[in-house]
Amino acid sequence: MPDERTLEVKVWRGGESGRFQAFAVPRRASQTVLDVVTWIQRHLDATLSYRYACRVGMCGSCAMTVNGKPRWTCRTHVDKVADGDTLTVAPLANLPVVKDLATDMAPFFDKWAKAEGRFVPADERPADFHTVPPGTRASRAANAGIECIGCGICYAACDIVRWNRDYLGPAALNRAWTLVNDVRDAGNDVRLAAVAGDAGCHACHSQEGCRTHCPKQINPTASIAGLKRATMVAAFKGRL
Amino acid sequence: MTGRTETRLWIAQRASAAVLALCVIVHLATLIYAVHGGLSAAEILERTRGSAAWLGFYLLFVVAAAIHAPIGVRTVLREMTSWRGRSLDLAAVLFGLLLAMLGARAALAVFGWGAVFA
Structure with missing residues (x-):
């Protein structure tokens, strides 16, 4: 049964300079941060750029800054890291930003x-x-x-x-x-x-x-x- | 600066830290013991005068500090400021020499040769 709650997600948009954009995403059981980002890209804004491949913690391509800490988003459950019902997702620190959540590795x-x-x-x-x-x-x-x-x-x-x-x-x-x-x-x-x-x-x-x-x-x-x-x-x- | 030189500096700093750890413990323990015994500074100096052991100990302390501190200060400056290169290396060496000079002056005074530098 779907969770009725909504997650407020602030997502970095732009390159080195930019701003956070807020999205409302339905909360689901066992939802990962990568699920949230993917949901935004599929349902709310197709221009959102981010990187992932395996989704099972093998490839190392989906790392982002989640609520201020660097994390692998495919294996990070929203329940574990959300600050109440809010989530802030930014690109990895210390690397040039290509666009939105994708950094130049x-x-x-x-x-x-x-x-x-x-x-x-x-x-x-x-x-x-x-x-x-x-x-x-x-x-x-x-x-x-x-x-x-x-x-x-x-x-x-x-x-x-x-x-x-x-x-x-x-x-x-x-x-x-x-x-x-x-x-x-x-x-x-x-x-x-x-x-x-x-x-x-x-x-x-x-x-x-x-x-x-x-x-x-x-x-x-x-x-x-x-x-x-x-x-x-x-x-x-x-x-x- | 080459990796070899940086590695040598790192070894020098680690080795001097080990010496300093020992020296600081001996220094503080002696200090607390002497003060608790009710001795004044003049009375302590009276006892250290002419002691080659205390002179040797404090000269070792000074040499270790004069090696350890400039390497650390150089690292801190390179991390916290944009100062790099030969001028920084030279400044670190001068800082080390200054520490060695001031420290040796104090150690010799403990031995009783203070008047030479006074």
Whole structure:
């Protein structure tokens, strides 16, 4: 049976400058924030721009700012986040706004490249499958960060990104840390040099905004602390 | 500045922080203990004069502070203002030297060589 209540939804319209536009959306049971945005686009204003793909929390494309906090909207229930009967939906912070709720993710992923976040095979043509011994310190560290879906929520939640536009950010550094712990990878000298310094891991203040908001319960702060240790060891060994 | 230099600065700041943590505890504990005992500043100085141990301790304290503080202040300034580059690095070095000089002056006074710098 449909809920009789109505949700008042304020949605960001425009680009970097713009305004919030109010919509009235019928409240439903188990309604997600993405359901609300989609309902507005299908029934009230077809020009509303936003981004989503999988709707099940795998692709990382639907992140938005919901009542001031970055969230994955497809897995965020309205009941959990609505302030009474009101909801404010804005694009992710710390990224350029393309239009309405869609941000330009290019700066975010460019930083993955800057952090040398690509796999560098140690052996181009291995004769057999590599063995990754389970339960080792390295494999546990890589496992802890590997489920990142690249949604950009940690990047939007990070105060250091806000202060320092060059800062690589939690997701890119977390990616670098998973590769540092990948026994098949041979790119660590270049990678550690790329992530050291005031635009890299040493800028992190361990405020854990990333960890607080990560929908996958990853702890990028711990990954960044790992990079600090790894760069320190590399510096002592003269490899940085 | 290169990642290598930034990493070294980070290591220097962490290491000096560890020294400072110890020094501050010893300093405050001694201070509270001495004051509770009813000693005046003059009486405390009377006891520290000629003590190489206290001189060594406070010089270590000063060196740690002179390393730790400028690195932190430089980081804070870079985050909170648009000041960057060589001028900021130089200012941080000068700030460190100033701390070292003032601190050494105080440490030597505790030892009893204050008149040299007075």
